[in-house]
Amino acid sequence: MSTPLLARASSLGLFIIALPVAASASTLGFSWDNDLFVGSDGQYTNGVRLSWVGDGHDCGQAGSVTCSLAKGLSPLPGVGVRDRQNAMTLSLEQAMITPSDISRTTPDYQDLPYIGYSNLEAGLFSWGADSLTGYGVRIGVVGEDSGAEQSQKMVHRITGSTEPQGWEYQLGPDVIGGAYVIHARRAWQRVSDSGWQTELGYAAGVDANNFHATASAGGFLRFGRNLPRNFIPDYAGIGTAGSLVGLFDGHGFGWEAFIATFGEYIGYSYLEAHSGPYQVETRDGILGLVIGGGVRWDRFSFTLTLQGSSSPLRDSDEPLSFGNMSFMWQI
Numbered sequence: 001m002s003t004p005l006l007a008r009a010s011s012l013g014l015f016i017i018a019l020p021v022a023a024s025a026s027t028l029g030f031s032w033d034n035d036l037f038v039g040s041d042g043q044y045t046n047g048v049r050l051s052w053v054g055d056g057h058d059c060g061q062a063g064s065v066t067c068s069l070a071k072g073l074s075p076l077p078g079v080g081v082r083d084r085q086n087a088m089t090l091s092l093e094q095a096m097i098t099p100s101d102i103s104r105t106t107p108d109y110q111d112l113p114y115i116g117y118s119n120l121e122a123g124l125f126s127w128g129a130d131s132l133t134g135y136g137v138r139i140g141v142v143g144e145d146s147g148a149e150q151s152q153k154m155v156h157r158i159t160g161s162t163e164p165q166g167w168e169y170q171l172g173p174d175v176i177g178g179a180y181v182i183h184a185r186r187a188w189q190r191v192s193d194s195g196w197q198t199e200l201g202y203a204a205g206v207d208a209n210n211f212h213a214t215a216s217a218g219g220f221l222r223f224g225r226n227l228p229r230n231f232i233p234d235y236a237g238i239g240t241a242g243s244l245v246g247l248f249d250g251h252g253f254g255w256e257a258f259i260a261t262f263g264e265y266i267g268y269s270y271l272e273a274h275s276g277p278y279q280v281e282t283r284d285g286i287l288g289l290v291i292g293g294g295v296r297w298d299r300f301s302f303t304l305t306l307q308g309s310s311s312p313l314r315d316s317d318e319p320l321s322f323g324n325m326s327f328m329w330q331i
Contacts, residue, residue: 026055026087027244028329033095034155035322046152047095051241053125056085069124078133078183079126089136089241091121096148097271102164109277112313114170115270116148117141117211123180125245132231134182134242138209142270143172171274178209182242184231198223203232203242211270218262220290226254228301233258234290247301248330256303257293264288266312281314292324299330 033047059067059081070086073079079086095118099111107113119140126133140146149167156163184203191197204217222233229249232242233256265285272282292305308321 026330027053027247028331029053029241029244029326030328031324031326033322033324046148046155047093048151049091049093049240051091051244052089053241053244054088056087056127056246058082059086066124070126073124073126073135076133076135078131079124079135080128084126084128086124086126087245089121089123089125089134089244091241092118093121093140093240094118094146094148094151096146096152098152098164099166102166103162105165107166107169107278109279111278112271112280113275113278114149114164114167115142116144116146116151116167116170116172117176117270118146118148119176119211121180121241123241125242127231127245130186132182132184132242132245134245135180136241137179138177140176140211141172142174142176142211143170145173171270174210174270174274176209176211176270178207178211178213180207180209181205184242186231195225196223197225197227199227201231203234208267210268212266213268214264214266216262216264218260220258220260222256222258224254224256224293226250226252226296227256228254228294228296233292233294233303234260234262234305234307243326244328247296247328248299250296251298254296255294256296258291260290262288262290262309264309269312282312283310283314286310286312286320294326301328302326 029051031049054066057064057066059070066086066088070079070081074081097112097115099108117140119138121136121138123134123136152164182205186199186201188200199222202219206215207213220233229246230243231246263285266282269282272280286309288307288309290305290307292303294301294303303326305324308319311318311320
């Protein structure tokens with residue numbers, strides 16, 4: 001078995017082992033980003049996330065690993081042990097960036113290099129009726145041990161796409177680490193006499209790491225019937241594991257449609273700092289738009305979103321766009 005496959009198996013094993021240790025699991029989510037959903041291939045080409053959110057704990061009287069962590073973090077803004085619910089989260093993520101022409105067998109220094117990135121993320125989310133705050137840390141790898149080469153080749157075999165040829169020139173290896181904070185709020189809700197629901201909300205976060213360090217903020221409008229109780233509908237962007245928190249607090253069938261806008265300041269880019277002869281330069285920030293919709297039953301939820309933004313590369317006016325499918329289960 002190759003080193004990348006061993007690395008992925010070890011990370012997945014740690015993820016699975018950690019679930020019962022942290023708390024009784026409540027929500028499991030699988031999220032897949034791919035630019036093939038919008039008919040392109042290049043730049044940010046694929047990303048997958050496996051996320052878990054534990055049961056919510058009212059830590060005023062209960063004693064658990066989750067509550068011990070919440071009490072330790074209670075001096076931080078937004079974390080409460082008596083008037084808020086608290087849950088631990090774990091996420092295993094893999095992402096890849098590729099040049100536009102993946103059929104080339106030699107590097108094109110006028111294009112992007114290949115980059116594979118995998119990381120394990122752990123966090124604590126604390127929420128009340130109208131607001132959510134989360135803190136977390138991440139550790140990961142860039143390079144062959146990320147397993148991105150094997151993942152892309154497998155997906156392209158399944159979809160009948162062009163076989164990528166240049167992964168032997170990928171950037172890395174390097175170790176990635178960092179910490180993040182996310183805050184989200186329901187700003188306004190309305191239920192019509194006929195049962196239609198409308199909701200406005202916003203979210204902001206800082207993700208400080210040595211791969212793609214950002215500060216971002218966005219707002220959303222969603223409507224439907226029996227809306228999910230989560231605080232962030234954008235499963236591909238700022239939400240990540242935070243989008244799963246509270247998702248199954250309601251019951252019965254429901255559906256949603258939403259539109260969101262966001263802005264992102266890019267404080268550090270591994271792609272720019274380590275591109276070498278590629279001479280890649282990133283912008284200071286981007287603006288983006290997300291549209292999507294989903295359906296939910298008592299124990300299962302599915303969403304489909306399309307996301308487009310200005311290019312993060314200074315020498316490109318081509319928008320960065322991709323689609324996302326997310327599957328969530330209450331377990």
